[in-house]
Each structure stands twice: as structure tokens, then as C-alpha cells.
Amino acid sequence: MEQKTTEKIIKKYNCDRHEVLEMLLDIQEKEKYLPRETLDYVSERLDMQPAKLYHLATFYEALSLKPAGRCQVNVCTGTACHVRGAVKILDELEYQLGIKPGEVTSDYNFGLKTVNCVGACALGPLVLVNGEYQGDMTAHKVEKIIKENTDHEDEERKQA
């Protein structure tokens, strides 16, 4: 993230260290994770210890220190979705992508995460693909989702 963008975010909250969570959420929204250099800059500007920011980044689920996948797949594991079979969908995704929740495929094409209830229980079991709600999910539909979101140019380049 460009320093001037970070500076803009810090100024948006009046350089107030009590608003640091808001700043981190803004950075997360823009970059889809918290780049280390950006965090270092924030800690310097707000005169806060890097350890404190590290604690916040690891405590809160909405904040991530690792880059997201190009296609981020989040499986809702809320109770309603669980009761409607979310586990099977998660297992199938893990198997097909070869990664566990919290990880990204080695080519950064796909990221997998479990998320707590997003409040769309009527659509359960639910998977969010890059923020888009895909409801009434089944283990069977998983392969289709992966195919649709695979970067075909990238695949061809790899195979060539």
C-alpha cells in the first residue's frame, strides 16, 4: 500500500491511536490483508509498539496478516448452516483445493476461510465467493464453483 494512502487513512481518524482498529479495518478493506510495511508505518506514526498492533491483528478475525487468494472462498459455519451440512461442503473444498481454512493455494488463486454466521440463514448452507453469497450449497456444486473461478489463462499458461 502506498504510504500516502496509509497517511490518508491515519488522518481520516485524526491520528488518534484509540481509533487504531478503524484504521486497520480500512487498510484490510483496501488491501485484503495488513501488509507488514503498512503496519510498521502505522505503529511509527501513532507511536504505538509493533507488538500491540500484532496483538490486534492476530486477535480479530476480520484482520489478516497473510494476503488473500485472488478468489476468496468463505464457508459460513454458523449453526443453521452447520445443521444443514456445512461440514461436508468445507471438506469437499479442502479436498478439491488442497488447502485448509486459513490457507491460500500456492499460486494464490484460491483462499479458503471459515466465517461465523453472516446472517443469511435461509440460504444455508452458504458459501461466499469473493463476497458474493452463494446459497443452497451442496458438496456436489463445489467443483463447479472452483471451475468457474479458476483463472483459465493462468491454467493454460501453466500447462503450456
Next chain:
Amino acid sequence: MRQMITLTINGKKYKAEEGQNLLQVALDNGIEIPHLCYHEKLTPYGGCRLCLVEVSNRKKTTMTTSCTYPAAQGIKVETDTPQVRKARQRVMEMILALAPDSPGIQRQAHDLGIVKPGFTVESDGCIRCGLCVRACGELVGLNTITFACKGAKRKVEPPYDEEAKSCIGCGTCVVICPTGCLKMKDLGEERRIDKWKRVMEMKKCTECSLPYIPQPQVEFIMDKALEKPPEDWFQKCPDCR
């Protein structure tokens, strides 16, 4: 100067400063309450849950940690009821499971009648009492290590679990740790604290040539001390000075 109040502990009346934590009041008056995460020089944490007591005010009786409960006029405290003893034992079983090989923890567990942990868990020997983190922050003023993550994954580490670059090797964390899982070693010209992945070069005495203080510690003192020592103070070790 805070107001003095009277409270009752185990049926006897005692005077205490209003707002002082009950654990300190008890210890000052020779009443033993087992504790782990408490240190009189640090802000009370209330994390280990060993110092539980029963406190009654006008409205109700609750079992709570004495290190975080403020002394107030007229409250009644019981430090040794069957409920409290049961609670302490149960908590100690969990703590012992986290640090089964620690002599310090074994001793405290034994005092409570616990000989072996109730469970087997995978543990790194750390009981997450937070004394190292709080001491580094409040006493040394460095905040070089921190709690990370939450829930069952909660642990203490330097940022990114990489070398704690701002650590000055003062050893406060090592001394204050109740389990002994923190080790600081001086090997030749280096001081290491493995848990923080920290390796520091030691400054050598110009007179006897022995390495005696980590270089980062010298820099820290010269930078932060309110009354700075003379520039060449650290050229010689304390013995040669």
C-alpha cells in the same frame, strides 16, 4: 492518600486502603491466598484464577479473583471455604496440565493437594499468566513481546514470531516467569533468549575483555534513562569500574 476502610476477612476485621486489591490486603496481613499471575508491581490481571475468594457485599455473594477486587467498606471476604478450595484445585489441575514439568508449578499444585494433572494436553510449558508481557511493558517500558491470537490458540510471542528485535536482554521476563519455561543463556559473546528467538551481541569490558552486557541494553539505557550515566560508563564492567 486514599481513604481507610474496614473489611472482614475470614471473620476478622482489618483496615485497608479503599480500592486496594484484596489479594494484597490479605498478603499484607499474613493471610495466604495462592496466586500465580499477580505481582505487586504490575497491574492486576485476573487471568490465572487461582486467587479466587468469596466476597459478600450488601447485595450478594460472588466468587471472584481477589487480585482484581477492590477493598470497600463493610465487605466480607472468605478465603478458605469448601467452594473456594474446590475451585482452586480444579483450576490448578488445568494449570499443572500446561506445565507438568515445572518445579514451581508442581510445588504450588502440591500445596493444593494436586499431585498429577487431571488431563494431558499438548503444551509448551507456558501457562499464559502474562507476567512476562506485563513486566516487559510496565516495568521495562519496552512491550517487545505480546499475547497473540485468542482462545485455545492464545500464546506469547514477539511480533510475527520472529526475533524480538527490541528486546534488550534484561532478563525481567525470565525472573518473573513462574514456570521456568523462559531461559536466558550467555554463550561466549552472545546472550540468547530462545523463546523470543533473540540473539544479542555482548559488549566487552575494555579492561578485562569479558563480555558483560548486551549491546542493545547499553543503547536503551543511554537513550531512556532519566539521569544519563557518563558517555564512557559502559566501557568497563561493574567489577572493573
Next chain:
Amino acid sequence: MNRLTSVSELNRLHKDTAAKRGPEKPTITICQGTGCKAYASQEVYKSLEKEIASRGLTEKIGLRGTGCHGFCEQGPMVVIFPEEICYCRVKPEDISEIIEKTVLEKKVIDRLLFKDPVNGERISRESDIPFYKYQNRLIFGKNRLIDPQDIQDYIAIDGYKVMANILAESTPEEVLEQVKKANLRGRGGAGFPAGIKWETTRNAPGNEKCVIVNADEGDPGAYMDRSLLEGNPHLILEGLIIGAYAIGAEEGIIFLRQEYPLALENINLAIKQAQEYGLLGKDILGTGFNFDVRIKRSAGAFVTGESSALVTAIEGNAGEPRPKHLNTAISGVWGRPSNINNVETWANVPVIMDKGVDWYKSIGSKNNPGTKVFSLVGKVNNTGLIEVPLGTPLKTIIYDIGGGIKDGKKFKAVQTGGPSGGCIPEQYLDMPVDFDQLNQIGSMMGSGGMIVMDETSCMVDVARYFMKFLKEESCGKCTSCREGIHMMFNILEAITEGKGHDEDLKLLEDLAWTTENTSLCALGKTASNPVLSTLKYFREEYEAHIKDKRCPAGICRELITYAIDQDKCNGCGRCQKLCSHEAIEGKKKSPLSINTDICTRCGVCLEVCRFSALVVQ
């Protein structure tokens, strides 16, 4: 828009906006809540807009995107006024027919009407649909009437009128007395009387007081607060202003989950509009009362829904709860007296102050007045958000409103109160649902999530699920909660894998005692509820897992096998083609079989078989 500087100016605006709406003007409303949006309701809205414009009818036909109607199972929902014709599962392709037939020709399109699953009857009016008939939508009902992104819509239905009258004519003490008398109980969890909390905050020493909306709705399966904030944000603001007046606070904070983007958007917009109209800020409507609100986002931690953890999170720290003797009403955010209430609690305030205490108390049950919004989800036919008077029997909720169990299966239990609550089994179906009754049987109201389970839900798995959730969401500060929950989870997981021991049940009960009595905060203290309540009512299931290594519900992977019924299988090969583990053997056109050594019980074959030939053993 000119800032309103007096109550009479607001009154005039009420009249003007109500007249502009025109009660008789044909208006098409379509739910734009997150649930319906996931079913493409935005596309339906756009199609409607386009079609109306292309027919040159933009002046004659009103179009309004509204807040959540609650019947999420049937979305996108379109309701056409003034007749209140309700169409379900509307698609963009249905639009021209709707405009042509229903709006212009006043005819009803049968296939789009709600079909009663029991008698097959088609129902045309929204309020006649059984899902709605048994509800009493005091709080939620207004969602369907307004565009949440337009403050004028809220004002047109008398929005902010109650607040204005209070600021002009009542004293803070009078308002406080009313709320106390009404016995409004907190809708976020434990049902603590809001009036008493308000009074404690009001009387606490210190001039800078604060009112806080706890919108960090974390119970999985509960989304009432999200829909309220999305669908009618001004209702919450109005309640908050009234509360701030009674308490003597000039500052308000809404602590909202960042995972709710539409709610964030709508409440941000609502605050901006209210500020523009002079309904928030300095000298509101010329009454001399100053009050303003800002949003703080929660960053994804269930524990920050707990009051003291909420405070530490607002202050920019990790959400670690504080000892209970520090009452947040006396010492909260930055040490200031802070009154924290749930979204739904605040939403009740204007309704109570409008219709009066006696009216409010006539709804509900003894000591439990008013209504409660529940999210009725899981294995029930009519999934959605419902609002019923407290004391409504559970049976009514699940069968009359919920339409009974999905796929004709049998009711087993309903889980209430989220991870702090418990399971209610069949024998309590007649039970009136209110705070006190739920507490008595070992569950709790919580925020209002109701997860319905049938015979295919394994109660040991349910307990394991909640312990997994809590083990990850516990802040980890205190030994009891952090280790206690972890240990309970380990035991439960072992049991679901067929590795349980006879002593496990006693061990679970011991751990439950420890976490309940020695934890720092409510998360730890109530963590054992799901375990204890499933043990109490479904002990035989636990014993089957431990003694017989059997999962009666057919859920626990290590204890079941899949097989193909040789009589039902015709060898179509569909399952074989789709099995990514290549565990299905045999040639096409003759019955296939499963290699149980390879099969991972992923469930794909079960889903795709058209002949019900897959069997769980």
C-alpha cells in the same frame, strides 16, 4: 434540505411526506435485505425500474426497495400496495407480467402467490400467509413500509414524532419512569431490565455519559439485529435519542459488526440524513438537547458482544473482558458511565413511549412484556425472522409459523440462546417461550436465535460444534474458560470419533462446573450450557457413541458407513461419475457398491442419487 429547527417544522414535514406517499397510489415494494439480495432482488428492482420507465409510468406507479420482510425462505418478496398482494420468489422475467396483470389490470398471478405447503391453497395478501398471521410485528413490521435509505419515508410514517414530543414535553425523569414501569427487558441476552440499567447510568457520578448500541450480533444463526439495522435504522436512532435524553448522555456509539456491509451502509446513511435534518447534533429541533452518534466497527470476535469486552474493543484494544464488579453503567468507555443495550432493545423504546406502558404490558407474559424477534432457522420449512409476543408456545412458533419440519422429518430439538444456550427437546413443545421459562429448563433466550433440529441432527455433534466455536472465540485470558472449553471440546471430539471412555461424561460435568464457577466473564460462565443441556435430554445418544461406537443420527463420520441398496440401484453411474474419491465400484447398468476403505462420507453421492439408493449405516 433545510435543517428542521422546531417540533412544529417536523410536524409539518410529517404531513407533507405522508401526503406525497399517497396511500392509494399503486406502489410496488421489493425487499432489499441481504437475504433477498442473495437471491438477486437487486436485479429484480432494476428490472422493475426499467420496465416502469419504458412504459412511461414512473409518475403513476411508485417503486420502493424496502427493508427485510422476514420471510427469507420465500425471497425476493414483492408486495404490491394498496391491495398488499404478496408475490414470492420473484425473478426479473416475472416483471412485465406483474406490471401488466397486477398493477394495471388488478389481476392476481397465481403461480407467484405463496402456496400453503399443507393444503396447497394460494394466498394473496401478505398478512393472511400463516407465517405472518401468528406474528405480532410491532418492531419489525415497519421494515416493509419504508425505504431504509430515505429518511423522508420514515418521517412519512410518523418517524421521530415520539422523540420530538418527548424532547418538547417530557422530563428525562418521566421517560425513565415509563421505561422502568414498562419492564423492558434487554433483548440481547440475559433479559436484564433496561430501565434499571438506565437509572444506574443516569445516577452514576460524572457528567460525560454515553449510550451504546450493541450491534455486534455474534450468535451463529441469529440475524435479527442485522435486518433491523438494514431495514429500519431510524427506528434504532429514535430509540437511542430518547434513551440518551432519559439518561443524560450527549454521546452515542453504535458498535456494529463489519461483516454486515449493508447494515453499515444504511446506518451510516441514516445518521448522515438525521444530522442534515437536525434530528441529531446540537440543539435538536430547538429543544436545547445535544446528542450525536458515531459508528465503531467490530473486527470479528464473538467475545466483543459481551459488555466489558465491547468497551475494551471500542477503546482500541483486543476485546478482553473486565472483572464484573466494574459495572459498565458506572465505568464504561474511557471510564465514563456507559449504557449498553442491544439493537432490538433500543428499537422497542419509541414503540413503548408511543403507545404507553399499559398497552405494552398487555402484550407478552407475566414479567415478560412485549414481543421478541427470533431467527427461526435450521430444519424448518419457513425459515426467516419472526416476531411474536413473549410467552407464545414453542409449538406455535415451529409448526404454525415455521410450517413444521423440512422434508417431513421429525422434530428433535430446538437450540436457543446461541453458544450460551441449550437445547429444548420435544417434551417442551407446549412451553411458552419467554426469558424466565427458558432459564428454568436450562437454556436461555440469548439474542433470539432458534435453530431447529430433526432426527438427522446428532446432539453430541451439536455440543461439539458449540465447544469448537467457543474454543476459538474465547479471548483466552482466563485459565478456566480457555483450558476448560478446550478440554470439553477434546472429549466431545473423541466421543464423536468413537474414542470415548466411560469416565468422559463425569469429566464433562466436572469441567462444566469449573468453567461455570471460575470464569471471568459470561462467555466462560455459560459455555457449558450446550453440553449440559444435551447431556440432560439426550444422554442416551452420548452413551450410544461411547459404549456402542454408534451414532444414532447417522452424522458422526467415523461411526457411519455409506452403502448402496442393491435393490434400488439401477447402475446409472451418476454417483460414480461425481465421486471425487473414486470410491464407487462396479459397471454401469448393474448395481454399484462403495469401497468403504476409500469412502470419506463426503455426501456427494447421497445428494445426487435420484433413486434414494444411498444408505447411511
